[in-house]
Amino acid sequence: MYKETRYLNSGDRALVIEFGNKISEEINSKVRAMTIAIEREGIEGIIEITPTYRSLTVHYDPMKLSFTYLLESFKSLEKDLEKIDIPLPEIIEIPTFYGGETGSDISNVAEHNSISVQEVIDIHSSREYPVYMLGFTAGFPYLGGMDEKISTPRLGTPRTKIKKGSVGIAGNQTGIYPIESPGGWQIIGRTPVNLYDAHREPPILLDAGNYIKFVPVSWDEYNKIKNSVEKNIYQIKKYPKEDKLR
Template sequence: MYKKTKYLTAGDRALVIEFGNEISEETNSKVRSMMIAVERENIEGIKEITPTYRSLMVHYDPLKLSYSYLLEQMKSLEIKLGNISIPLPEIVEIPTFYGGDQGPDIENVALHNSLSVKDVIAIHSSKEYLIYMLGFTPGFPYLGGMDERIATPRLGTPRTKINKGSVGIAGSQTGIYPTDSPGGWQIIGKTPVNLYDANRESPILLDQGCYIKFVPVTLAQYNEIEDAVRKNIYQIKKYPKKEGCR
């Protein structure tokens, strides 16, 4: 985390507020606090705010809001961040079938780390992963907290298509592909849950600041959940994270 927050211009329509140069829950908590503060202030001329691991981009209309005024307002809000209460985050359970055709690279991950496939599944599903930000494709969660014991480099040659719902590992990160897309992550499993559905009232299932818990399921359970999702009757399991945000 920086000793002093950095305010950077991003063209003539955006301001970037950087809180640090590392991926950490402490830095991301500041990003989330600032995002809540900006939303509550409801400043005319701000069009959109985009959170990342360690920064917040504030998009604004220069015809309604000057850069100097925006900068002044953001610095004023930063001083008050200690008084911002971050809502208690939810844990979202993601049922996942590991290995087989749905996880063709799980043996690569096991071999790279001198583990068994069973070990990889146990380690990967043992964590509660903070959603630091969403991006790349609509609803793609960038997660923190993966165990270094299963860290594995990306594929040497990316695939031209990875199916939606695929759960992957890239370096020390893990994530889920919400839509079909190219990608180079090591695919270890798949969830039948739709992270992105344009026809849903809230198209993106997950929220930045919440947590994911991968829950291993059998192939029969996967097929049953997939059928329930298709019929729009599957209930996502969510519950509050007891200790709150760190």
């Protein structure tokens, strides 16, 4: 974390607030708190707030607001960030079928780390992963907290098409492809749950600040859930993180 928060001018329509230069839950908590503080302030002229791992970008209308005004306002809000009541995060369960045709790279991950495929599954599904930010494609979650025991480099040559729901590993991160898209992550499984659905409200399932838990399922279970999702009757399992710790 920086000794002092950095406020940067990003063109004539955006201001960037940086709290640090690394990925950590402590820094991300400050990003979340500042986002909440700005939203509650209701400053007319702010168009959009985009949070990331360690910073947030505030897009504004320069005809209504000046950089200097926002700078003074945000510095004032920062003084009371510790008083911001951040909502209790939820854990969202992501049923996942590992290996097979849906996870064709899981053997690469096992071989790279000198462990078995089952150990990859056990390690990957043993943690609750914080959702730091969403990006790349609609609803793509950038997650923290993956065990370094299964860290694996990206593919040497990215694929032009990865199916939606694919669960992958790239370096020391894991994530889920919400839609069919190109990508270079090592694919270890797939979830039948839709992270993005344009016809759903809200269309994006996950929110920054919450956590996900990968739950291994059999191929039969995967298909049953997939069928329920297609019929719009599948109920996502979620619960407050605090309850899980009791």
